Structure formats: structure tokens, C-alpha cells
Amino acid sequence: IPNPERKLALTNLGIAYTAFIIGTLCGLLQVFIRNDALQLPVWLDYYQILTAHGVLLALIFTTFFIFGFFQSGMSRTLGAFGPKVVFWNWVGLIITTTGTVMATVMIVSGEASVLYTFYAPMMANGFFYVGLALFVVGTWVQSFALAGHYLVWRKANKGEKSPLFAYMTVATIILWIIACLGVVATVLFQFIPWAFGWKEGINVELSRSLFWYFGHPLVYFWLLPAYIGWYVIVPKIIGGKVFSDSLARLSFILFILFSIPVGFHHQLTEPGIASFWKFLQTVLTFMVIVPSLMTAFSMFAVFETRGRELGGKGLFGWFRKLPWKDVRFTSIFIAMLFFIPGGAGGIINASFQMNEVIHNTLWVVGHFHITVGTPVAMTFFGITFWLIPFLTKRVFTKALQRLALIQIITWSIGMVLMSTAQHVLGLFGAPRRTAYTGYQHEDALAWFEGIISNHVTMAVGGSILFLSASLLIFIVVQLAWFAPMAESATQETFPIAESDARETPGILENWTVWIGVALVLIAVAYTIPVADMIQHAPPDSDGFRTW
Numbered sequence: 214i215p216n217p218e219r220k221l222a223l224t225n226l227g228i229a230y231t232a233f234i235i236g237t238l239c240g241l242l243q244v245f246i247r248n249d250a251l252q253l254p255v256w257l258d259y260y261q262i263l264t265a266h267g268v269l270l271a272l273i274f275t276t277f278f279i280f281g282f283f284q285s286g287m288s289r290t291l292g293a294f295g296p297k298v299v300f301w302n303w304v305g306l307i308i309t310t311t312g313t314v315m316a317t318v319m320i321v322s323g324e325a326s327v328l329y330t331f332y333a334p335m336m337a338n339g340f341f342y343v344g345l346a347l348f349v350v351g352t353w354v355q356s357f358a359l360a361g362h363y364l365v366w367r368k369a370n371k372g373e374k375s376p377l378f379a380y381m382t383v384a385t386i387i388l389w390i391i392a393c394l395g396v397v398a399t400v401l402f403q404f405i406p407w408a409f410g411w412k413e414g415i416n417v418e419l420s421r422s423l424f425w426y427f428g429h430p431l432v433y434f435w436l437l438p439a440y441i442g443w444y445v446i447v448p449k450i451i452g453g454k455v456f457s458d459s460l461a462r463l464s465f466i467l468f469i470l471f472s473i474p475v476g477f478h479h480q481l482t483e484p485g486i487a488s489f490w491k492f493l494q495t496v497l498t499f500m501v502i503v504p505s506l507m508t509a510f511s512m513f514a515v516f517e518t519r520g521r522e523l524g525g526k527g528l529f530g531w532f533r534k535l536p537w538k539d540v541r542f543t544s545i546f547i548a549m550l551f552f553i554p555g556g557a558g559g560i561i562n563a564s565f566q567m568n569e570v571i572h573n574t575l576w577v578v579g580h581f582h583i584t585v586g587t588p589v590a591m592t593f594f595g596i597t598f599w600l601i602p603f604l605t606k607r608v609f610t611k612a613l614q615r616l617a618l619i620q621i622i623t624w625s626i627g628m629v630l631m632s633t634a635q636h637v638l639g640l641f642g643a644p645r646r647t648a649y650t651g652y653q654h655e656d657a658l659a660w661f662e663g664i665i666s667n668h669v670t671m672a673v674g675g676s677i678l679f680l681s682a683s684l685l686i687f688i689v690v691q692l693a694w695f696a697p698m699a700e701s702a703t704q705e706t707f708p709i710a711e712s713d714a715r716e717t718p719g720i721l722e723n724w725t726v727w728i729g730v731a732l733v734l735i736a737v738a739y740t741i742p743v744a745d746m747i748q749h750a751p752p753d754s755d756g757f758r759t760w
């Protein structure tokens with residue numbers, strides 16, 4: 214791909230990994246604080262670090278990585294960007310970075326210890342919310358620039374189905390833009406006027422609902438780029454093909470439809486929403502599980518087909534034939550394995566009554582470390598191993614490959630220890646989002662002294678994770694600046710698997726239809742409960758309903 218796209222993508226990846234190392238350091242501090250092994254200096258507090266950890270890893274690392282991946286993949290599959298596309302991508306990247314810097318400065322200076330969910334009535338400095346707004350706007354500008362590139366391609370290739378990578382990128386962008394409408398609404402019309410003192414109160418229930426309208430699809434905004442890696446990159450790495458082009462496209466459409474009208478499953482314990490609407494959104498949540506099950510099916514099929522081509526016999530003989538020594542594959546395979554318990558945990562969370570048991574406990578923290586923290590993050594690591602050398606025209610040497618394998622293994626061990634402890638501690642009632650175990654901190658800590666149900670196990674896991682993260686940064690730096698230059702252009706490649714789209718129904722690429730259906734579902738799931746929240750909000754001193 215041409216140099217302008219390389220520079221864009223590398224800048225995004227550079228910021229992503231800077232956020233990654235600071236974010237993981239904050240994670241390390243946290244496990245020690247919860248274990249009472251670390252006392253923070255007075256100028257730092259637990260919530261400040263927890264906010265930095267969540268924002269830097271869940272929002273900043275992921276988003277910058279995703280755009281870097283999209284920019285390089287769109288150029289690789291649809292051809293070089295025109296000057297306008299390059300220009301607008303830079304404009305977007307600069308706005309996103311400005312927002313990131315503003316929000317980070319606010320967090321670091323202790324002005325925004327409100328956690329990455331920034332629930333009202335906790336209030337941050339107004340500039341934190343301005344930073345968030347700029348962050349989102351910047352991603353929109355990059356998204357529109359990429360969508361523009363796609364539209365130019367479609368015009369030039371009338372009647373053809375777009376390459377799978379580009380199709381999936383556009384689907385993810387559509388999901389992202391519709392999802393962000395919620396967070397933009399709450400930040401612009403509720404938080405900013407309230408935090409700057411232009412408005413005296415805030416409608417808490419409405420703000421939380423608008424946040425989760427965004428917050429749940431946000432997790433699929435992280436997941437779908439990983440799925441692009443699974444559907445499009447992995448088959449090529451193992452020498453196979455995409456199992457079914459239409460299945461792959463349909464699963465992305467199902468995410469556009471069902472990932473948004475489900476935010477209430479994060480609010481099942483909140484009194485301000487009638488049970489019927491919670492139930493409806495719980496049912497829709499079960500619909501959004503379907504595309505992940507389709508993905509699991511499709512990946513098994515790719516593995517088995519390829520393993521049999523390579524001579525695997527019997528029921529499981531194909532399994533041994535897969536290229537286990539190729540860390541680009543092994544990393545992503547392990548990431549997939551983590552998603553089996555990760556997804557199962559999600560189904561438990563979404564099961565209305567069972568949510569009562571796990572809500573606001575460490576279980577949820579365990580859940581998201583084996584969804585975003587491993588299936589997604591480790592897929593991103595697996596992509597990094599070839600994407601950075603591809604962009605810098607360097608070689609992913611044998612020595613670096615060995616280090617990468619150690620990195621993946623240590624990440625897996627750390628995560629198994631930490632997330633298992635978190636799940637079990639959660640079932641025993643250990644709360645989340647607090648440095649204290651409960652009202653009687655000392656007594657409560659004594660409940661958690663099992664081998665696994667122990668804050669020490671969590672801290673051991675967390676420490677291994679931090680070492681693994683440091684190793685990853687070492688590999689990234691090597692790949693960016695120090696690894697030997699590739700001798701030929703083909704030495705380091707961007708793997709894209711062949712996908713037979715001849716039988717794929719054209720309707721799958723008719724975005725107007727799917728955006729339309731998604732908006733109808735959103736309207737059904739949200740209109741009445743949101744109207745209720747506004748209607749029942751307490752009036753402020755002027756007699757107006759509080760927004």
C-alpha cells in the first residue's frame with residue numbers, strides 16, 4: 214500500500230500502543246490496591262487510576278488500533294486512497310487525538326475520576342466531556358473518509374460485491390456511527406451544560422440509558438474488527454479460504470440490527486425502566502448472540518476443512534495439522550478459545566434473573582477481561598505481529614516470533630488466573646468499581662481467602678499480564694524501528710483470504726435496507742421508555758423537567 218496510508222496507519226497504531234502500556238500499568242496498580250498491598254500517594258486515588266485504565270485501554274487503545282487496521286486494509290483491498298481521503302483521515306485523526314489528550318489531561322489531573330462509564334451524578338470537569346465529544350467527532354471524520362473511499366470504489370465497480378474486508382469495515386462503521394448518537398446526545402445536551410454550570414441538574418436515568426445505548430454496541434465495535442481478522446485474515450494464514458462469504462456478511466448485518474437495541478441489559482437493576490422494556494431488550498440480546506455462534510461455526514469449518522486438506526484423518530486428526538508454530542495463527546486461535554467462556558458468561562449476564570447475582574460484582578470485570586481483554590486484544594496482538602512489519606517494510610524475524618509466542622502464552626496464563634479469580638470472587642459477592650471490599654472492609658476480605666477466590670491470585674495474574682504487556686511493547690518497538698528491512702516487497706504481507714462472493718445475495722450490500730431495519734428496532738426498543746424517563750424526571754427550580 215502507498216506511503217500516505219502507511220503513515221496514517223502507523224500513527225494510529227503508535228498512539229494505540231502508547232495508551233496500551235500506560236493503561237496496563239494502571240491495571241497493575243489496581244490489582245495491588247485491591248489486595249491491600251499498595252497504598253497510593255495522597256495525590257493519586259483509586260478511581261483516578263481506574264478511570265485511566267478503562268479509558269486508555271477500552272476506548273483509546275482499541276479505537277486507534279481499529280482505525281489503523283481499517284486504513285491499511287481498505288487501501289490494501291480497494292486500492293490507494295485519493296488525496297481527499299488521505300486528507301480527511303488526517304483531519305479526523307488529529308481531532309480524535311486532541312480529544313484524547315484533553316480527556317487524559319483531565320483524568321491525570323484528578324478532574325475526571327468518573328470511570329469510563331462516566332455515570333451521572335458523578336461529575337467531571339467540563340473539558341473532560343468536551344474531550345470525549347471531540348474524540349467521537351474525530352472518529353466520525355475518519356469513518357466518513359473511509360466510507361467515501363468505499364463509495365468511489367463501488368461507483369467504479371458497479372454491480373460487483375465489495376471485497377469482504379471492505380464490506381466488514383463499512384458494516385462496523387455504520388454500527389459505530391448509529392451507536393455514537395447516544396453518547397453524543399448525552400455528552401452535548403446533558404453533561405456539558407451541566408458540568409459548565411449552564412444547567413442545574415441532570416436526568417440521571419436518561420443519561421445512563423443514552424450511555425448504554427452506545428455502551429453495548431461499543432463492545433461490538435471492538436469485536437467486529439477482531440472478527441474481520443478471524444473471517445478474512447486467519448483463513449489465509451493457514452492456507453485456506455473463507456468458509457462462506459454470505460454467512461460472513463450476514464453475521465455482520467445481524468450485528469448492525471441487534472447490537473444497539475439492547476443497552477438495558479446493563480441496567481436490569483435500575484428502577485426507572487419498566488420490566489417489559491427490560492424483558493424486550495433481553496430477548497433482543499439473545500438475538501445478538503446468534504452472529505457470534507455463526508462465527509464460531511464458520512471458524513470451526515475453516516479449520517476442519519484446511520486440516521483435512523493437509524491430510525488430517527479421523528474425527529480430530531485435522532486439528533493436529535493446523536500451523537501451530539505460526540504465532541500469527543496461534544495467537545488468534547487462543548483468542549478465540551477465550552471467547553468460548555467469555556461468550557458463555559455474557560449469556561449468563563444477559564439472563565435477566567441471573568444478572569441479579571452478578572451485577573456490580575467482580576464477575577463482570579472477569580467477563581470483560583475474557584471478551585475485550587483477550588479475544589479482542591489478543592487478536593489485535595496477532596494482527597500487530599504482521600501489520601507493523603508490513604507497514605514499516607521490516608521482517609518479523611524468527612527471534613521476534615519466539616518472543617511473540619512467549620508474550621501470547623504469558624498473556625493467556627495471566628488472564629486465566631486473573632479472570633478466573635474475578636469470576637469466582639464476584640460469585641462470592643466481591644463488589645466491583647471500589648477499592649474497598651465492602652462496608653466492613655477487613656472482615657469482608659476474610660471471605661475471599663480461597664485459592665482461586667483470592668485477591669492475591671488476581672494480583673499474581675495482573676502482574677504476569679503487565680510483564681506480558683511490556684514484552685509486547687518491546688516487540689512493537691522492534692518491529693517499528695529495529696527489525697531488519699525486508700529484502701523484497703512480498704516478504705512481509707497483508708494476508709487476505711479468498712472469498713467466493715458469486716452466490717452471495719446482493720441485498721446483503723444494500724445498506725439503506727439494513728440501516729432502516731436497525732432504526733425501526735431501535736425505535737421500538739427505546740421510544741416509550743425514553744419518553745417515560747423524560748416525562749417522570751423531577752422538575753428543576755424553574756419548573757422545567759430536568760434533562
Ligand code: HAS
Pocket residue numbers: 330432433435436478479498501502505506508509510512513546549550552553555556557558559560561562563564568571572573577580581584585589
Ligand atoms: Fe458483555 C457487561 C452480555 C459479549 C464487553 N460486557 C460487559 C462489560 C463489558 C463487556 C466491557 O447482559 C462491562 C460494562 C460495564 O463496565 O459495566 N456480553 C454480553 C453478551 C455477549 C457479550 C450476551 N461483552 C461481550 C463482548 C465484549 C463485552 C464481545 C467486548 C468485546 N455483558 C453482557 C451483560 C453485561 C455485560 C448483560 C452487563 C452485566 C452487568 O450487570 O453489569 C455476547 O455477545 C456473547 C456471545 C458470544 C458467544 C461466543 C461464541 C464463541 C466464539 C469462539 C469460537 C471459538 C473457536 C475456536 C472457533 C456466544 C465465536 C476453536 C476452538 C476449538 C476448541 C477447536
